[in-house]
Amino acid sequence: MAPIRFILAATDFSPEGNNAVWRAAAMARQSGARMGIVHVVDPAGYQPLRDWMMPCYPLDQKEARGLAQARQLAIDVANGHGLTPSVHVPVGDVSEEVVCAAAQADLLVLGRPHRRRLRDLLTVRTADRILRASRRPVLVARNTVLGPYNKVLVPLDFSACSDAALRAATQLAPEQTLQLFHALDPVGETMMREAEVPVSVVRDVRAREDAGTLARMRRHVTRLGLDHRAMLFAVGRGRSVQATAEHARQQGAELMVITRKGRWSLAELLRADASTRLLQSSSCDLLMLPRWLDAQAQLRTATQARRAIGEGGARHTGGPGLSAGAGASLRHDSQPNWLGRR
Secondary structure, three states: OOOOOEEEEEOOOOHHHHHHHHHHHHHHHHHOOEEEEEOOEOHHHHHHHHHHHOOOOOHHHHHHHHHHHHHHHHHHHHHHHOOOOEEEOOEOOHHHHHHHHHOOOOEEEEEOOOOOOHHHHHOOOHHHHHHHHOOOOEEEEOOOOOOOOOOEEEEOOOOHHHHHHHHHHHHHOOOOOEEEEEEEOOHHHHHHHHOOOOHHHHHHHHHHHHHHHHHHHHHHHHHOOOOHHHEEEEEEEOOHHHHHHHHHHHHOOOEEEEEOOOOOOHHHHHOOOHHHHHHHHOOOEEEEEOOOHHHHHHHHHHHHHHHHHHOOOOOOOOOOOOOOOOOOOOOOOOOOOOOOOO
16 A cells, blocks of 8 residues: 555634544554645635624734644644644635645545534535545545544445545555445335235345345455455445445444545536535545546456456355454555555
């Protein structure tokens, strides 16, 4: 796994924003990476209220106050983790400045989006705009930092997007047993129930469908050059977002790794895509990989498929059970840098 060299945490000094700083500090200490803190002073968002309520409060004082708070936060991180974070306090649009600063980082960490302020209700949430524009992996830290991630969940839909997420998860938590989940469409089962098919038949069909899907998941992981015996597999039913979020809650997942799908069209601006809805509904931290990594995943998948054909297509997918022993290691055909190199 290529090392994470620089982690950037963005904060607005709210409890949620500062939680991102502490998660970034914990990851930087664990990986030996450098760390930075960015706080953006946005004059446009506050202009009407400032002119009305605080006409004598100049922008340079607001900038100086933000710089002082960021430096104090850096001191707190230094005392708690032995790190020396860099501090950056630009003035401008929040999402644009954060994305610009993140271009120099390997990982961007944000806090859980909140809606306590008027501007959060009147504009598109800053976190979502950053996720749309960022070309770096973005970690949304929702929960209080208690230690390294132990329970990592990857939704698997057999696409290049989920392949990229799976590879990222194996590199982020190489010594942990990953949890892979696939949501099945319940339409067929619903139709059988409405047709009054005997319950025993419905259960038999469901059991065979589950077993077939689990076997397919293991074969897919093996084709990616990973050891499926070092992973946990589960199948659920329902709409993909709701089923995945519910499974994450039931299993106590601490981190979910996904890749944002698709390009942002007008239709997607009017309705949230699956990754955005997961951000809204999940209870765990969320690592979202940028869209551009899909091309790398597709190239790797095509290369591995050609190798399999050249070898006669024979792959062993055995391995009893759905669990793996503690401390099992994951094997890679290559060491792709999921964080992207500059």
